[in-house]
Amino acid sequence: MLSERRWDAIVAIVATVIALGVLFLFAPPTPSRTAVSLAALVLFVAGYAVVGRAAVEPPRAAWRYPAFLSVAAVAVGIGVGAAPFMAMLQTLAYPLVWVIGDSRRRGIGGSAVIAGSVFVGVIIGNGADADSVVAGATTAVFSLAFAIAIGLWIARIAEYGEERERLLSELTAAQGQVEALSRERGASAERERLARDIHDTLAQTLAGLVIFAERAGRQSREGQTDAAAATIATVEQVARDALAEARALVARTAAVPREPAFAAAVERLVERFRAQGHAAIELDTADAAGELDRETQVVLLRCLQEALSNAAKHAAADRVQVRVRVDAAGGAALEVADDGRGFEPASPGAGFGLDGMRERVALAGGTFEVDSTAGRGTSLRVHLPTARQDAVDDVSGGAP
Known part of the structure; x- marks a missing residue:
């Protein structure tokens, strides 16, 4: 849906075009009618600025729709009664009724009210004869049908956009969950890998150190000095290997010996x-x-x-x-x-x-x-x- 600023621009441009048409191209037969038509146009713009504009975007106060519909219907009826060219005001009234009404039921009902005001305006401007009734009815019916068709089409597009936005939000949330699960699974796999590496490297090497230390202690107690010294040298070498393995694990590299x-x-x-x-x-x-x-x-x-x-x-x-x-x-x-x-x-x-x-x-x-x-x-x-x-x-x- 269009924002408030865009509607401001649309209302200003269309109102200016209608005012210029009334003044220079399709002027009413008398100056008084020109003044009335311009006053109706000002009333419509004021109604939009004071009442309707704040309801273009949600949240919408419940009273604004009937208030704006009333002002718009009066302005359109008076304007069409003063100058036939003021029927162009329908191009603003119908879309705004659908936008501010924010539902199919209100849009159709509001369009019927605007069409009725056009019919009344034609009767006021041309008299209550048969030709005026036929002309007013024809204009009102065709404009109403067109407004309802366009309104339903736009409403469907808006609902489709909202549905896509909802699905996109759900998809984004689902992707976030998948990403979280992937991170969790990756962390779990990394923990298992570290557990295997620790078991296969440090745990095995430390177990060997325990065995060599026990052997060295036993040899020392039995007086086997040379054998104990050799075992201690082996303990030193195995301890160095364990240190290298630990550093490799910290660096997240496998503790593979460095021989080519x-x-x-x-x-x-x-x-x-x-x-x-x-x-x-x-x-x-x-x-x-x-x-x-x-x-x-x-x-x-x-x-x-x-x-x-x-x-x-x-x-x-x-x-x-x-x-x-x-x-x-x-x-x-x-x-x-x-x-x-x-x-x-x-x-x-x-x-x-x-x-x-x-x-x-x-x-x-x-x-x-x-x-x-x-x-x-x-x-x-x-x-x-x-x-x-x-x-x-x-x-x-x-x-x-």
Whole structure:
């Protein structure tokens, strides 16, 4: 809908045009009629300025509509009776009645009142003969029909605009809720990622520190000075590794060793577990000469770290076999097998171990398999596809 200022401009322009037409183009036969028609025009403009203008935009006081309708009907009737050209005042009266009435019922009723005033004005100006009645009725009926048709059309457009505004507000609110849920989900995913990283890095390293510290204390109490010193040196090195891992986590980067070759990173991790002395670890990296992206390295190293930790702490294994393969295209596979006590994979576990590995591998688009039987050891296999193959799979899966 138009604002008050725009209606001010419209009323001023149309009133000026009507006044000029009455004075210079379609002047009434007598000066008195000219004065009456101009007075009617002034009455209409004053009625708009004093009563109608404040009701153009909501909120609208209930009394303003009938008050303005009365002033407009009187002004139109008197003006048309004084000068036929004053019928042009309908171009202002009808739209303002619909705008200020603010409903179909009031718009139609107000239009009928204005049409009736036009009919009365024609009768007053031309006399109550048959020709005047026919002319007045014809003018009133046609103007009323046109006003109602245009008014209903404009009202429908206004309702459509309001409906669109309401839907837009609802959509904006819904988008805000979706954004909030997305932030919450992202925060939850970030918390889970941090939990996995802490479990796979700091928690594992601190557990190793506890084991080495206990060994050093036992060696010291037994008088094994050299062995205790060597263990303390290992504790120092592991503590430095823990510090590096903590800094990596703070920087939101994975705590991957900084060797340029992936095989060297695997050997370093295996050597750390060998130093704990729980099990003999056989490592095969002959087929791990290919280059891997950083994310794939993170997944494989975390899975290897968790598998070795489980073999040492839970399986009580004496022997662990580790095999890492990297193909030229960037795909990788990890196999870890131990001769420990084993477990039932179907039984629910407590902790992040297997579930964390399975989730990490799934997020990387790989496969994770565990084969274990109570008393017969455990075999763990991880396979990660190349980044190119991952993209092809996504496209193929989304094709119809």
